[in-house]
Amino acid sequence: MKVVMLEMELEQLKMDVPLIFQYCVTDGDFRYYTRFSSKEVFNVFWESIEPSASRLIYWTMAQRTQDVPTPIPHRKHPLIDEFFMFLCRVATGLHERTMSTIFKVSKSTVSRVIVTWTSYLFLVLGSLPLWMTKEQVQSTMPDKFKLYCPEVRVIIDCTEIRCETPSSLSLQSETFSNYKNHTTFKGLIGISPCGAITFVSKLYTGSISDIEITRKSQLLQLLEPGDGVMADKGFLIGKMLSDVGATLIIPPLKKSAQLSAEDTHKTQEIARLRVLVERAIRRVKEYHIWDTLVPLTMTGSVNELWSICCIMSNYQGPLDVKGHV
Incomplete structure (x- = not known):
C-alpha cells in the first residue's frame, strides 16, 4: 500500500x-x-x-x-x-x-x-537592433578579416525555401525558381564578420533576382560610405553600392585564361571568409519546420516564422570556423 x-x-x-x-x-x-x-x-x-x-x-x-x-x-x-x-x-x-x-x-x-x-x-x-554599428563590427572583427578585407560591414547571400505549387499559373511563374527547379520563397540574409546575423529581408517569390532582392530589401539604406559588402560573383550590385558610397567585395573576375598568383590567393581567402554566411544560413534551415514544403496555408505567417528562426539562430553561439572566428 x-x-x-x-x-x-x-x-x-x-x-x-x-x-x-x-x-x-x-x-x-x-x-x-x-x-x-x-x-x-x-x-x-x-x-x-x-x-x-x-x-x-x-x-x-x-x-x-x-x-x-x-x-x-x-x-x-x-x-x-x-x-x-x-x-x-x-x-x-x-x-x-x-x-x-x-x-x-x-x-x-x-x-x-x-x-x-x-x-x-x-x-x-x-524590435531588437540587429544591425551592428561600424564600431561594433570593428571591435568584433576576426583577425582574418582585418588582414584581407578590414572594410567589410556585412556578408550577404540569398537562400530559398521550397513551397507548395500554387494552382494559379501566374503565381506559379512568380514563385518558380530556375535554380531550385521548384516553386520557392527567397530571402536575403546578411551577417557581420563575427558571424552574427545582422540583416534579414522579408521573403519574396522565388523568381526574383539577387540584384532585385538587394534593391528591395532596404539593405542599401543601412550602408554608409566606406562600407564593404562581401558577396559571391552572382551579386552584380557594384553600381547600386557605389551610389551609397559602399564597395562590393567579390572574388576577382578572370581577365585572362588564368588568374594571377595574387588574384588566386585573394579568391581563396575571400571564399574561405564568405563561407561564414553559408554556415549561418544552414543554421537557420536546421530549424526543421523548413524540412518540408511550406504549405500555401502558411503564407500569412511564413515571413514571421522565417525572421524568428533567423534571429533565434544567433543564440546558438559562435559559428566556430577554425582560424576565422
Whole structure:
C-alpha cells in the first residue's frame, strides 16, 4: 500500500513539473528540442521574455474582442510549456497532430498557441537592433578579416525555401525558381564578420533576382560610405553600392585564361571568409519546420516564422570556423 502511495506521489510530482523540463534535461536535449545551445542560454532567453509573455492573450480571443480589454486567459499548460510547444513545431518540425497527443490538448489549441507565439515573438525579436554599428563590427572583427578585407560591414547571400505549387499559373511563374527547379520563397540574409546575423529581408517569390532582392530589401539604406559588402560573383550590385558610397567585395573576375598568383590567393581567402554566411544560413534551415514544403496555408505567417528562426539562430553561439572566428 505504501509503495502505491509513493508511486502516486511521484506521478503527481511529474505532473507538476513543466513538460519542457521532462523532455529537456541535458544541454543536448535543449539543443535538439529548442535549438538553443544550452539550458543556461535557454533560461536567459526565457527570463527576458517571460514578463511580457505572461500578458499574452490567444490570437483567436484577440480577434473576437478586438479593442475590448480582455482578461488574461486560463492556460491548460504553464506558459513555458506553450513556448516549448512553439519550439517543438519550429525546431523539431513536429506536426500539430503529433503535438496534440504529446501535450494532451486538441489540435485547434495547438494551432492557436503557435499562431499566438509566432505573432508575439516576431514583435519582440523584430524590435531588437540587429544591425551592428561600424564600431561594433570593428571591435568584433576576426583577425582574418582585418588582414584581407578590414572594410567589410556585412556578408550577404540569398537562400530559398521550397513551397507548395500554387494552382494559379501566374503565381506559379512568380514563385518558380530556375535554380531550385521548384516553386520557392527567397530571402536575403546578411551577417557581420563575427558571424552574427545582422540583416534579414522579408521573403519574396522565388523568381526574383539577387540584384532585385538587394534593391528591395532596404539593405542599401543601412550602408554608409566606406562600407564593404562581401558577396559571391552572382551579386552584380557594384553600381547600386557605389551610389551609397559602399564597395562590393567579390572574388576577382578572370581577365585572362588564368588568374594571377595574387588574384588566386585573394579568391581563396575571400571564399574561405564568405563561407561564414553559408554556415549561418544552414543554421537557420536546421530549424526543421523548413524540412518540408511550406504549405500555401502558411503564407500569412511564413515571413514571421522565417525572421524568428533567423534571429533565434544567433543564440546558438559562435559559428566556430577554425582560424576565422
